Amino acid sequence: MLIESYNLEIEVADHSAEVFEYEAIAHLPVDIREALPYLNATFKNGTYFTDGPVFSWRLDDHKVGFWHDRIAADHLDTREQAKEVIDHLVKLVNDVWARRSEIEPDTVTHENLQPLELYRLLPKTNCKVCGENTCFNFALKLAAGMVEFQQCGPILGDAKYGDQLKQLESLIVLKRPLL
Ligand code: SF4
Incomplete structure (x- = not known):
């Protein structure tokens, strides 16, 4: 397993009478940069940038970013949801990494579909x-x-x-x- 643990940071991202949102960052004890081209090859309509590198993606309503040392997601309603979404993203990385021998890594920055x-x-x-x-x-x-x-x-x-x-x-x- 690539990511066995992480430190979760949850912050209030937007706070007004109408909106209360969190964003969450999982700080990783391992470097996952080698996994990012495999994520790019697997998850359609994400965007891989060699600068960083970073893989930017969307999961439902959440903007998600994968860096070598962290995974972040926004637009979270509760702290519990923040933990659930981050757990899910960590599992996705681990699953893709486990299947990497079947995947052709992709470092191209693809144009997003409109x-x-x-x-x-x-x-x-x-x-x-x-x-x-x-x-x-x-x-x-x-x-x-x-x-x-x-x-x-x-x-x-x-x-x-x-x-x-x-x-x-x-x-x-x-x-x-x-x-
Ligand atoms: S025609 Fe439209 S609604 Fe029907 S299957 Fe295709 S996308 Fe779906």
């Missing part, structure tokens, strides 16, 4: 086959790497969407090959 650009290519029927209520919700999740475009039944199954399918493939698959 939800509107993806939405433009979807059928816009809101048929819900993918499990989302609308094509736009699907596009949001697609951009965040939370779903695969293959979950859209019409785009795969109807020849009239053939051109859109090719464009989606070139946007998603060629830029960031699926594992």
Whole structure:
């Protein structure tokens, strides 16, 4: 296991009448910089920067950063949630590190996918086959790497969407090959 322990720091990030948010930082006793290209290869729509290096990613509503000596997440409602999210992120790093022999590390800074650009290519029927209520919700999740475009039944199954399918493939698959 790469990360066996960490020191958790939780701070109030935003405090007003309407908002009370925490951010959390796990200070690591080990250097995880070698794991960052494996995270970049595994988690779609994250961004790897060689300066740092740092891998920036999004988990649900949380902006997440992985540095060689720490992991940070924001937009946390409670201290308990902060601990849960950090535990989850540490587990993700450990899982990816354990599978590193099966993963081609990636040190390229990929352009982020834009939800509107993806939405433009979807059928816009809101048929819900993918499990989302609308094509736009699907596009949001697609951009965040939370779903695969293959979950859209019409785009795969109807020849009239053939051109859109090719464009989606070139946007998603060629830029960031699926594992
Ligand atoms: S399956 Fe495709 S067309 Fe149907 S709602 Fe989902 S994204 Fe839209």
